[in-house]
Amino acid sequence: MSRSSSDIVNSLRKLISDGHYCPGERVAELHVAEKLGVSRTPVRLAFRTLEQEGLLQRAGKRGYVVREFTEEDVQIAVEVRGALEGLAARRLAERGMSEEVAKRLLECLHQGEELLGKGYLTVDDIATWSDINRRFHGTLVASTGSQVIQDAINKNNHLPFASADSIIIDTEALDSEYHKLRMAQMHHRLVYQALNHGEGARAEMLMREHAYIGLRYVELLGVDPIATE
Amino acid sequence: MSRSSSDIVNSLRKLISDGHYCPGERVAELHVAEKLGVSRTPVRLAFRTLEQEGLLQRAGKRGYVVREFTEEDVQIAVEVRGALEGLAARRLAERGMSEEVAKRLLECLHQGEELLGKGYLTVDDIATWSDINRRFHGTLVASTGSQVIQDAINKNNHLPFASADSIIIDTEALDSEYHKLRMAQMHHRLVYQALNHGEGARAEMLMREHAYIGLRYVELLGVDPIATE
DNA sequence: CTTCCATCAATTGGATCCAACCAATGTCTA
DNA sequence: TAGACATTGGTTGGATCCAATTGATGGAAG
Known part of the structure; x- marks a missing residue:
């Protein structure tokens, strides 16, 4: 072979x-x-x-x-993904979703609700969420119609820490990870809402903020309700 | 050899x-x-x-x-560059320019003023502007400190129509091209102003708008002051 | 006459061979 | 003893050779 x-x-x-x-x-x-x-x-x-x-x-x-990456590289890579996915979301909102795209995004939302609805997270759920998340982002980006923006995002995603489904690391703290995923699911729902209403600027900003979820949100979602920093 | x-x-x-x-x-x-x-x-x-x-x-x-590119690809490539350079500008504004960077950007501004100050454009001026423009954009992007965003922009710039110095095409209509370059120079000055005052959001939006200069401005800057569309 | 199968040509992908080059170490000379 | 030059070993880059796969064309059969 x-x-x-x-x-x-x-x-x-x-x-x-x-x-x-x-x-x-x-x-x-x-x-x-x-x-x-x-x-x-x-x-x-x-x-x-x-x-x-x-x-x-x-x-x-x-x-x-x-290649070795600095902490700053990681942060910029995440911001780059946010900027590019934000661009894709804006275009999609401005030009309108097709029925097909709306249906596929909604499916992701429903599956996300079902996964997180039970109120806690198991280790097996991680792969399931990863799949849902990948499809949500993938569908959104693919439906810009142009290969150019997909290529730009794909190149960025080749950096191991930059891709959208490199969110979960800590399988020890499934509690705070659960809260993070609930937040991500809410972001997805908000983005869909904005897309559905043709709110381009809002969709863009929501996607940009959503990119930070693997970077800055973990500090706020620990056991301690008032987090450090 | x-x-x-x-x-x-x-x-x-x-x-x-x-x-x-x-x-x-x-x-x-x-x-x-x-x-x-x-x-x-x-x-x-x-x-x-x-x-x-x-x-x-x-x-x-x-x-x-x-690879063959559609008209939509061209538009998206320009928007992608705007989004990425906008990101770079925002970071630079938020973290502050070094003396060295400020000096180099100012030099570009002065050379631009000098070039366009005489009130018209010759064919030889095109290469000069191209050089000034490349240095301005290059300096701005390089001073984010991270290679990641430079790589993303460089990849985008490999598309022949997407790079920042593929502005000038029409050597016949040097008149309207002159007005376009005056506009670009004004953009550069505004961006520098925003950077200098630490206005991140403004710097970002100016750079994003500036990307459109090769795409949408030419219609407005013809001989006819009230352009079509 | 049309369709399907087989054989052949063309082109790509992988392996090996050869040359050029960089680096390191050792020796010779000042 | 120190510095410089030369030789040698190892690694990369390019060329050629061989195998495998694909696309096409032609022939035969239904």
Whole structure:
């Protein structure tokens, strides 16, 4: 069973995100090649793709290193996603949703209500929410009609911390995570409402704020009702 | 004299934008290889890069075609740039400009005043403005401090119609182009003013509006003071 | 005459080979 | 003893070779 070209890219992406190659560390073609059991050629091709995605970075004139991200990078990546998804939402509101799009978004909303309606969160629910969330964002972005904005968002989402479904980390504190997801679900409902009424500016701002949910909301939703900072 | 790896990407990019390969047309590795006088290997590498940049698109399971863009794509690409540069401007306003950044932006403003102060436009002025404009936008975006937002903007700018210095097309109508550049210069000055006063929201909105200058302003700045539409 | 299957050509993808280059280490000389 | 130059090892980039897959064309059968 030989691996296809995009499999190599995915495998290498996984090797990096799993920490087999640390940020700042140099990645050698030969090393990756024999770790994946392929020749150097497909690895070199994958390097080009991952360089464009932003996970690899040229080391001087020779070879690549794993890109390292600062705390500021994480914050900006989230803001970039908010700006782009906000743009998509605004366009969608201004031009009107099709029946098909409205139906699919509503389905996400209903499934979200059902998932969170029971009042608490289990570890299995995380994957379910992730799927709902991905479909909501994916549908919204896809229905701008243009590939250009999708590409921009996809590129940003390749940064492991920037994508919309990298919200849940803490499976220990399912309590505060539950409150976060309730908040996210409310955001989704508000966005749908704005889209449905053609309120472009409101839809945009709601999506921009919604992006912060993985970044700034966790502090406010702990057990302690009056959070720090 | 052998061509370096990034030269190949640039050459191929030029071949495409010069129309040697038309939108929708299939590009074969071998064909490009012998046109550039290199082997297939570097061409395949370049294909990966250009695929990520959005200029090439996979054709089914086999090969690539030149990406074709709709009128809507052009509009969205411009809006995406506005959203991203707006984000950069907002951050810069909120965190404050360094002396160095302020100095470089001011230099662009002065050079712009000097260029446009004589009251008309020559064909030679176009390259000068393009340089000033590129430095203004480049300085602003670079001074966010994070590579992430620069990458997002750079990727968008690879679309030939989306970059900030693809404003000037019509060298016949230097009259209306002059008015457009005066408007752009005024935008730059307003943005600088907002940055200087720490007005984040204003800086952001000005940059977003400024992006439209190549798209919607030309209709309003013709010889006829009351334009159509 | 049309449709389906088979064979063949063309092109892509992967592996290997070769050359160029950067870096490091060791030796020689001042 | 220190600095500079040369040699060597390792890694990357390019070219060529081989295999596999796809698309097309032609022939045969219904």
